[in-house]
Amino acid sequence: MTVMDKLTILTDAAKYDAACTSSGARRGSKKGYIGNTSSSVAGCCHTFSADGRCVTLLKVLMTNCCIYDCKYCVNRCSNDTRRAVFTPEELSELTIEFYRRNYIEGLFLSSGVLRDPDYTMERMIQVLHLLRNTYRFNGYIHAKTIPGASPELVERLGMLADRLSVNIELPSEAGLKALAPNKTKSAILQPMKQIRNTLTENKQELVKYRHAPKFAPAGQSTQMIIGATPDSDRHILRLTQGLYDTYRLKRVFFSAYVPVVENSLLPTPDTKPPLLREHRLYQADWLLRFYGFRAEELLTDQDPNFNPLIDPKCNWALRHPEFFPVEVNTAAYEDLLRVPGVGTISARRILYARRGGTLYHEDLKKLGVVMKRAQYFLVCKGKIIDGLRFSQDTVLRGLIAAEKLPMPEIEQLTLFN
Amino acid sequence: MDTVYRYDGSFEGFLCCVFESYVNKESPAAFQTAEDLNPTLFPIQWVESNEAHAQRILRSINRRSAYALELVEKGFLTCAEEREMMLYRFIRALYDFGPDLVRRLSDEAVHPLVKAVRHLDGEVHLLRGFTRFSDLGGALVGEIAPKNRALPLLRPHFCSRFYNERLILYDRTHREALFYRDGKWCIAPLEHFEIARPSEREAQFRRLWKRFYDTVAIAERYNPKCRRTQMPMRYWGTMTEFQDESYFEATPAAVEPPPAPAALKEGWRA
Numbered sequence: 001m002t003v004m005d006k007l008t009i010l011t012d013a014a015k016y017d018a019a020c021t022s023s024g025a026r027r028g029s030k031k032g033y034i035g036n037t038s039s040s041v042a043g044c045c046h047t048f049s050a051d052g053r054c055v056t057l058l059k060v061l062m063t064n065c066c067i068y069d070c071k072y073c074v075n076r077c078s079n080d081t082r083r084a085v086f087t088p089e090e091l092s093e094l095t096i097e098f099y100r101r102n103y104i105e106g107l108f109l110s111s112g113v114l115r116d117p118d119y120t121m122e123r124m125i126q127v128l129h130l131l132r133n134t135y136r137f138n139g140y141i142h143a144k145t146i147p148g149a150s151p152e153l154v155e156r157l158g159m160l161a162d163r164l165s166v167n168i169e170l171p172s173e174a175g176l177k178a179l180a181p182n183k184t185k186s187a188i189l190q191p192m193k194q195i196r197n198t199l200t201e202n203k204q205e206l207v208k209y210r211h212a213p214k215f216a217p218a219g220q221s222t223q224m225i226i227g228a229t230p231d232s233d234r235h236i237l238r239l240t241q242g243l244y245d246t247y248r249l250k251r252v253f254f255s256a257y258v259p260v261v262e263n264s265l266l267p268t269p270d271t272k273p274p275l276l277r278e279h280r281l282y283q284a285d286w287l288l289r290f291y292g293f294r295a296e297e298l299l300t301d302q303d304p305n306f307n308p309l310i311d312p313k314c315n316w317a318l319r320h321p322e323f324f325p326v327e328v329n330t331a332a333y334e335d336l337l338r339v340p341g342v343g344t345i346s347a348r349r350i351l352y353a354r355r356g357g358t359l360y361h362e363d364l365k366k367l368g369v370v371m372k373r374a375q376y377f378l379v380c381k382g383k384i385i386d387g388l389r390f391s392q393d394t395v396l397r398g399l400i401a402a403e404k405l406p407m408p409e410i411e412q413l414t415l416f417n
Numbered sequence: 418m419d420t421v422y423r424y425d426g427s428f429e430g431f432l433c434c435v436f437e438s439y440v441n442k443e444s445p446a447a448f449q450t451a452e453d454l455n456p457t458l459f460p461i462q463w464v465e466s467n468e469a470h471a472q473r474i475l476r477s478i479n480r481r482s483a484y485a486l487e488l489v490e491k492g493f494l495t496c497a498e499e500r501e502m503m504l505y506r507f508i509r510a511l512y513d514f515g516p517d518l519v520r521r522l523s524d525e526a527v528h529p530l531v532k533a534v535r536h537l538d539g540e541v542h543l544l545r546g547f548t549r550f551s552d553l554g555g556a557l558v559g560e561i562a563p564k565n566r567a568l569p570l571l572r573p574h575f576c577s578r579f580y581n582e583r584l585i586l587y588d589r590t591h592r593e594a595l596f597y598r599d600g601k602w603c604i605a606p607l608e609h610f611e612i613a614r615p616s617e618r619e620a621q622f623r624r625l626w627k628r629f630y631d632t633v634a635i636a637e638r639y640n641p642k643c644r645r646t647q648m649p650m651r652y653w654g655t656m657t658e659f660q661d662e663s664y665f666e667a668t669p670a671a672v673e674p675p676p677a678p679a680a681l682k683e684g685w686r687a
């Protein structure tokens with residue numbers, strides 16, 4: 001089989017994985033080596049595919065052969081599909097030559113389980129070893145650990161990769177039991193715990209010996225499939241928050257389930273992937289990581305799912321009129337962040353600019369505040385914007401109208417109002 | 418009476434215009450470069466480049482605010498309309514108000530400059546990802562067509578990432594090229610540039626990349642509008658994945674890349 005065929009099969013099999021970002025570890029270039037990760041930190045997109053997703057890394061499987069039979073997966077052993085295996089030499093050469101041409105920021109390597117988990121991990125380690133030692137590749141590598149592989153191999157993989165991930169796959173144990181009979185929650189969490197502990201130890205070592213080898217300097221991440229099981233947004237978001245708190249994950253990725261198989265336990269094949277839901281979850285995830293929100297504030301037991309019409313922050317703001325209005329000229333950074341239409345960058349600009357003089361509504365747009373949303377929630381020197389009148393109802397309409405969604409089918413949704 | 422300052426088009430030359438206006442206590446009506454032949458009603462004054470004068474202006478800006486200096490240096494690379502006038506107004510206001518000026522982000526002397534620099538920074542950020550190289554006879558050769566003069570800001574990134582490679586990156590819009598080899602670089606004007614035909618190996622990697630690009634998209638999520646928003650079509654012209662078929666075919670006779678100018682500068686860091 002040609003490398004072209006293998007690349008086609010193994011890209012096709014990896015494309016449903018959501019995690020394609022690079023981030024975290026800034027590593028300058030080294031003499032005699034190729035590459036650095038200094039733009040990886042800012043999340044450098046090298047292209048956007050026809051579905052509008054950012055392509056950063058060469059995202060492929062080492063093989064799509066798999067001894068397991070997870071029901072939602074195209075690579076499950078009971079599926080009749082073409083199989084391929086990259087040799088470590090082919091894959092490392094491909095990575096280097098793509099990198100030299102600036103097609104990619106690095107490699108994202110994942111794999112089906114070939115023969116057994118340890119054998120698979122050994123082969124993945126060979127790929128990374130070739131890249132790091134033979135090609136002297138100093139760029140970004142993200143590797144997915146294979147469920148059930150032994151701890152020594154996880155450790156060795158982590159010494160070669162920038163980031164490791166262990167996929168949680170489905171948001172609940174019941175989901176796992178039904179759809180991924182070979183995986184259990186504890187088997188998934190075990191390596192996550194190991195990676196967290198090794199990261200902590202490694203950090204202490206690095207304090208003592210500056211040149212101690214680095215273990216996964218960009219930390220660990222995970223991903224889960226959304227919409228293959230009946231779990232609520234609230235359940236998913238609380239799980240996400242728990243993962244950040246307990247395992248100190250750098251990122252949790254969500255992947256809208258694309259029906260790839262007919263199975264009575266799964267949504268029917270004509271179901272559209274829940275893109276809007278995935279989008280809302282990412283917005284909420286952002287609020288957890290950068291805006292100081294907690295999952296319980298965003299969704300309640302009575303209201304366990306996000307409003308499709310407005311983003312989670314607007315939704316929160318509408319339910320908390322007592323928090324508003326916020327005074328632009330005196331409010332703390334944390335409070336500014338809670339205002340719809342104000343982001344981390346514009347909040348920082350407000351702090352910076354107001355030290356140079358009082359800010360008025362006219363100034364805010366130039367600082368990057370989205371006034372279409374923010375106008376209902378902000379005052380400058382105690383005043384709302386001239387001529388603005390509103391009620392609960394008109395605010396909701398205004399916010400819906402201000403929604404800019406990146407998906408075509410959702411635009412139609414907003415037209416009903 | 419108002420005069421038009423004509424200068425050589427270099428950053429140093431522009432700073433000398435600022436110096437000239439300061440010494441003569443006059444404000445120019447407009448700026449022109451040597452190539453600029455637009456007729457004007459105002460008398461034209463030629464301003465000669467002078468390193469000492471330029472340095473004095475740079476120091477006087479830096480003394481007030483290092484951020485202001487960064488804005489001025491980057492501002493000169495932007496494609497803003499009446500770029501020199503925008504910079505001139507900013508520098509004058511900086512002398513009048515002092516260092517606090519840069520906090521007045523919505524001031525009319527500041528906002529246009531900050532906005533233009535944001536546009537430049539944004540374009541440079543995108544081009545770190547969207548730039549494509551080809552391996553032609555061992556050298557990495559690429560082309561870009563940015564609105565702003567992005568090369569000086571892309572240089573540290575690519576020279577450090579491809580430390581051991583030979584690089585040539587051509588800016589079609591501004592007709593200048595970055596040359597890099599063995600830790601030395603230069604950016605020089607280059608009127609004509611034509612990229613050589615690929616070898617079979619190069620063509621093969623182009624095809625592999627195109628195949629990867631076409632395969633990685635999920636059909637059920639097809640969303641061309643989102644793609645265009647994230648990656649405006651004006652970048653597509655120099656990206657491998659959007660070229661037509663002939664781009665992916667090799668020609669037997671490999672052509673040498675253009676030779677680098679003799680004088681390369683030391684160092685690859687910013």
Ligand code: SF4
Binds near residue numbers: 067074111
């Ligand atoms: S182990 Fe991974 S590749 Fe194998 S069937 Fe399950 S999800 Fe698919």
